[in-house]
Every structure is written in C-alpha cells, then in structure tokens.
Amino acid sequence: MSDLRELYQEVIFDHNRHPRNFGKLVNANRHSEGFNPLCGDSLDLYLIVDNNRIIDIKFEGQGCAISTASASLMTEVLKGKTLQEAEQLFEGFHQMVTTGETPSIDLGKLSVLAGVSEFPARVKCASLSWHTLNAALHNSTQPVTTE
Amino acid sequence: MFNVAQIRGQFPILKSSVRGKPLVYLDNAATTQKPQCVIDAESNYYDVLNANVHRGVHKLSQDATDAFEKARDTIQHFIGAAHREEIIFTRGATEAINLVASSWGRANLKPGDEILLSQMEHHANIVPWQLIAEQTGAKIKVIPMDDTGTLDLTQFEALLSSKTKMLGITQVSNALGTVNPVQYMIEKAHQVGALVLVDGAQSILHQTVNVTELDCDFFVFSGHKLYGPTGIGVLYGKKALLNAMPPYQAGGDMIFKVTFEKSTFNHLPYKFEAGTPHIAGAIALGTAIEFVQSIGLKDIAHHEAELLDYAAQQARSIPQLRVIGQAKDKVSVFSFVMDGVHPHDIGTILDSEGVAIRTGHHCAMPVMDYFKIPATARASLALYNTKEDIDALFVALHRVTEMFLK
Incomplete structure (x- = not known):
C-alpha cells in the first residue's frame, strides 16, 4: 500500500488531470512519435530547438496516469534547457526509474516518479516520453516503441 | 455436485x-491455473516415463509412446473428432492456425480468393492469414460487429461468395466474451464452398465442443487455457483435408523414408508433428481434460x-x-x-x-x-x-x- 501511494502521488494526479504543455506546436522543428505497443499508449512530441536550447516543447497523446504525468513533467522541466542538460536529465531519470537509485544529478520535480522503480511493469509508462524525446533530439524518423 | x-x-x-x-x-x-493432477502428470512423466516417443524398441520408449498417444485419444473424444489421427499436437492455438494458413493456404489460395475473418479476432487469427494473403494474392474481408460486440450476420452473409475460400472465426471473443453462432456460420460458409477454421482458444474451457456436430473443417485450442501446461495445443482437421495438405515443418517423426534425392512423408497425424513433441505437455493436457470432464x-x-x-x-x-x-x-x-x-x-x-x-x-x-x-x-x-x-x-x-x- 505504501508503494502504491509512492507511485500515485498527488503531483501525478494533478499532471494527469491537467497535463501541462499539452497540444501541437505548429512551428516545431523537431518532432517524434512514441508508442507503447503493449498498452496502446501513444505520444507525439514537438520541440523548438534553437541555438542548442529547447525553446519550447509540447506533447499530445493518450496514456495512463503515469505516462501522461511523466510527459507533462518532462515538458515543464525541459523548457529552456540546453540539449546537454536534457541528455543528462534523460540519463538521470532513466537511472532513477529502472534502478531506484538516486541519480547524481538533481532531477527536481521529476523525482516524484521515483516510486515507479517498484513497479517494473510501469517503468515503460514513465519512460515513453523520454525515449520519444531522445528520438526527437537525435532526429530519428522511426517511431519509438518501448518494446 | x-x-x-x-x-x-x-x-x-x-x-x-x-x-x-x-x-x-x-x-x-x-491463462488458467493448473490443478495438482496436471502438475503431477507433467512431473511424473519426467520421474518415471521419460523417453522419446515413436522410435525406441525399449520398454520406456514404448510406455512414453503409449501415454502420449492415450492423450491424443482423450482429446479426440473430448472434442468429438471422428478419427484419432485428426488430432495434431502443436505448441498452441497460434501454431495450429499458422499451420493451416501456411500449409493449406499456400497449396490452395490464388489471387482474388477471399479469406473471411471477423472484427473480433485475436491477432493470432488475423496475422497468419495476412501473411499467406500477401504470398498468394488472396484478400482478407472482415465481418463487422455492432457496439454490443455482436457480429452482423446480415453483413456476414453478404460477404460470402464463391470467392470465399476460408472463414476464420473465433467461437468466443477473448476481449468481449461474445459467443459467436459458429454452427450457423459454418453452414452458411459451406454453402458457398468455403472451409471454416474455428478458434476455440476461449471456448474450450467454457462449453462442450463437438467438432463433428459443428462440421467445422479445422478447430484449434491451447492447453494452457484449459488448465493444462503451456507449450502444447491442438489442431483438429478433417482427415481428407489434412491428408491433402503438404507438411508444415519437416524433420524427424514426419517422414517414411529420407534420401538426399527425395523424402516421403509419414501418415497422419505424424506428418504434421516434426521433431520430438512436447511429450510431457501432451500427457498433462490429457490429464487436464480428464479433470474438466470429471467436473x-x-x-x-x-x-x-x-x-x-x-x-x-x-x-x-x-x-x-x-x-x-x-x-x-x-x-x-x-x-x-x-x-x-x-x-x-x-x-x-x-x-x-x-x-x-x-x-x-x-x-x-x-x-x-x-x-x-x-x-x-x-x-x-x-x-x-x-x-x-x-x-x-x-x-x-x-x-x-x-x-x-x-
């Protein structure tokens, strides 16, 4: 039960009900799609990257509370960050949700998703948006899947 | 009681x-859980019966073969098949559908032929047909359903024509629980000369199935959804159809004679059972069926x-x-x-x-x-x-x- 409360914190509910930066970014210069074929979750991520910095970022899609909240939190945290900072956050986040270890880098509000590491079946939900980000930043044209 | x-x-x-x-x-x-008798049947095979089947002259091999073949008889009677050699052991329902799509489909489908499936099929009764349709030029047609999850039988009948060669239909939908009127659909499909494969993966544990009364041409199910082990399943096919179909996989057990010039194939059911089968699984599936029958x-x-x-x-x-x-x-x-x-x-x-x-x-x-x-x-x-x-x-x-x- 305590694990469940760790997973579903109020912040997660809040972002699930009211996702931030939700919608299409018409003048985006980076875009990628992510799928979680087992869940049917799908995500479109739009970015405006200028001078090595994420100027704006939005997402669209459907998914569970964990995947929606994770995408919403990610867009909040990444806005204004340099690509190097985004890369470091990706690695730190990945480490946190897969191993449960506290990463060396400060993840800020992303830490509310630390509880996911106790639910291996849900790691994919939390990381879908981040894998999609990775594809967008590396200009991958293939849709990302979590499988 | x-x-x-x-x-x-x-x-x-x-x-x-x-x-x-x-x-x-x-x-x-x-998947269903397994009763102790099924777990015991599987481990008992390895404890006291383990030997390869159909090839040894020694006592243990004979006993293993007897137990394996007895399971085939149990399955035959359970689903009301006319002949024991109409029961082919596979890895599961999925492999059984692949076997039919691949073996029957490649030998019989031509460009313009139609395979009729329903909107509520499980991927295992869609994708094997798509693959064979791509290879043969046949087309897939889909029977629609309504928002209660019931098939539209008027549409079904409208879709049937002399082009229809195969109807692949699930008896019970895994996602919705709908029981389809397969008896009626088989009759209608036969009227236009189509064959019918019934996917029994979700029905076999909930209702009595008699393939002879249904008059389906193929019937498939998995052992693990019937309180039996994983990795074992069944293809039932009418004898004349199975006899006319080319082998699906090749190897030991399915041949009469092999030379590097040419091989001749074993008779049914062994023609479709290449290699050492899942002997323990087949025996334990027989036990699972006896368990269900006892209740x-x-x-x-x-x-x-x-x-x-x-x-x-x-x-x-x-x-x-x-x-x-x-x-x-x-x-x-x-x-x-x-x-x-x-x-x-x-x-x-x-x-x-x-x-x-x-x-x-x-x-x-x-x-x-x-x-x-x-x-x-x-x-x-x-x-x-x-x-x-x-x-x-x-x-x-x-x-x-x-x-x-x-």
Whole structure:
C-alpha cells in the first residue's frame, strides 16, 4: 500500500488531470512519435530547438496516469534547457526509474516518479516520453516503441 | 455436485498471496491455473516415463509412446473428432492456425480468393492469414460487429461468395466474451464452398465442443487455457483435408523414408508433428481434460454464468464503469473501461489488492479500434472463481474510484 501511494502521488494526479504543455506546436522543428505497443499508449512530441536550447516543447497523446504525468513533467522541466542538460536529465531519470537509485544529478520535480522503480511493469509508462524525446533530439524518423 | 471449495483445493497457486493479499486470480482468458493432477502428470512423466516417443524398441520408449498417444485419444473424444489421427499436437492455438494458413493456404489460395475473418479476432487469427494473403494474392474481408460486440450476420452473409475460400472465426471473443453462432456460420460458409477454421482458444474451457456436430473443417485450442501446461495445443482437421495438405515443418517423426534425392512423408497425424513433441505437455493436457470432464462442462458453465451475472450487477455500483462487450450470448469475460482512469492504472491498483486482471488491448487491436479505446481492463473467469473473488474485484475498483475520481 505504501508503494502504491509512492507511485500515485498527488503531483501525478494533478499532471494527469491537467497535463501541462499539452497540444501541437505548429512551428516545431523537431518532432517524434512514441508508442507503447503493449498498452496502446501513444505520444507525439514537438520541440523548438534553437541555438542548442529547447525553446519550447509540447506533447499530445493518450496514456495512463503515469505516462501522461511523466510527459507533462518532462515538458515543464525541459523548457529552456540546453540539449546537454536534457541528455543528462534523460540519463538521470532513466537511472532513477529502472534502478531506484538516486541519480547524481538533481532531477527536481521529476523525482516524484521515483516510486515507479517498484513497479517494473510501469517503468515503460514513465519512460515513453523520454525515449520519444531522445528520438526527437537525435532526429530519428522511426517511431519509438518501448518494446 | 459442483463444489467450488473442493475444486479450489486442487489448485496449489490459489493458496498463495500477492503483495501481502490472498491471490484473486481473474486473468483466466490469458491463462488458467493448473490443478495438482496436471502438475503431477507433467512431473511424473519426467520421474518415471521419460523417453522419446515413436522410435525406441525399449520398454520406456514404448510406455512414453503409449501415454502420449492415450492423450491424443482423450482429446479426440473430448472434442468429438471422428478419427484419432485428426488430432495434431502443436505448441498452441497460434501454431495450429499458422499451420493451416501456411500449409493449406499456400497449396490452395490464388489471387482474388477471399479469406473471411471477423472484427473480433485475436491477432493470432488475423496475422497468419495476412501473411499467406500477401504470398498468394488472396484478400482478407472482415465481418463487422455492432457496439454490443455482436457480429452482423446480415453483413456476414453478404460477404460470402464463391470467392470465399476460408472463414476464420473465433467461437468466443477473448476481449468481449461474445459467443459467436459458429454452427450457423459454418453452414452458411459451406454453402458457398468455403472451409471454416474455428478458434476455440476461449471456448474450450467454457462449453462442450463437438467438432463433428459443428462440421467445422479445422478447430484449434491451447492447453494452457484449459488448465493444462503451456507449450502444447491442438489442431483438429478433417482427415481428407489434412491428408491433402503438404507438411508444415519437416524433420524427424514426419517422414517414411529420407534420401538426399527425395523424402516421403509419414501418415497422419505424424506428418504434421516434426521433431520430438512436447511429450510431457501432451500427457498433462490429457490429464487436464480428464479433470474438466470429471467436473463436467455443463456445471462449470452454469457456475461461471452465475459469477458473470453477479459481476454485471456489482458493476452498477460504479457509475463511471462502462462494460465493453454486451452481447446477449456471452461467457466468462468482464471487459470494461472507467471514465477518467486508464486501464493500466486500474490494473496496478487492483494488483496492490492482490487482484490479477489483464489490462491492454488483449491482442485484439481491431476490437479496441472499433470501440475507439486504447485498452480495456478485463476480468475473466474460470471454474475455481467465487463470488468472494468478484467482491474483492469490486472492493479494489471502489479503491480506484476513491483515488482517481474523488
């Protein structure tokens, strides 16, 4: 039960009900799609990257509370960050949700998703948006899947 | 007399706990639990019978062969097949469909031919046909359903023509629980000269099946959904059809004579059983069938129908819950969505209460597309489930509403 409360914190509910930066970014210069074929979750991520910095970022899609909240939190945290900072956050986040270890880098509000590491079946939900980000930043044209 | 407590006592896993709560297993459409007799049959084979079949002159090989072939007889009688050699052991229903699609399809399908499938097929009864359609130039046609999850039989009949060569139809939908009128559909398909493959993966544990009365040309099911082991399943095919079909896989056991110039193939059923089969699995599947027969499918169906009704009544206590699949003739599957909560979140919260259900698309994405939902939560029943299991499900679902919809 305590694990469940760790997973579903109020912040997660809040972002699930009211996702931030939700919608299409018409003048985006980076875009990628992510799928979680087992869940049917799908995500479109739009970015405006200028001078090595994420100027704006939005997402669209459907998914569970964990995947929606994770995408919403990610867009909040990444806005204004340099690509190097985004890369470091990706690695730190990945480490946190897969191993449960506290990463060396400060993840800020992303830490509310630390509880996911106790639910291996849900790691994919939390990381879908981040894998999609990775594809967008590396200009991958293939849709990302979590499988 | 159907005694659920006595039945539960035969399933060791039902005594276990999950996350500190007693296991409430409601994921039977994915796989069923195994009674002690099935577990014993499998381990007994390795304890005292282990030898390869159909090839040794020694006593142990003979005994293993006898046990393996006895399982074939059990299956033959269970599904009412006319001949024992019409029972082919496969890895499961999926492999059985692949066998027919590949062997029969390659030999018989031509450009312009049509394969008729239903909107509610499981991927295993879609994708093998797509592959063979691509290779042969045949086309796939789809029988639509309505929003209760019932097939449109008028459309079905309109789709049938002399071009229709195969009807692939599930007897029970894994995602919706709909029972399809396969007897009627087989009759109609035969009138235009089409063959019919019935996917019995979800029906075989809930109702009596008689392939001779159905007059289906092929019937497939998996052992693990019938209280038997994983990795073993059955293809039933009419003898004349199987005889005319080329081998699917090649290797030992399926040949008469091999030279580097040419090989000749064994007779049925061995023509389709290349290599060493899952001997322990086949024997234990025979035991699983005897177990089901000892309880009786009629009583099992009655018990499960009562539970499904009970679940439908309980569902009215949650206004946000919408049942997906409300066909008049329906068994064992309680598939639903809840406004404002994704099925995966439902699944995780139920799991924390020890309640195991399936969440996702149930390998039936076209069904999800039809209802315009990404996934459902699905509780599915088996003979050992109880009203207490359904109560536990709804206690957990009320917890979901407290957390998500307060």
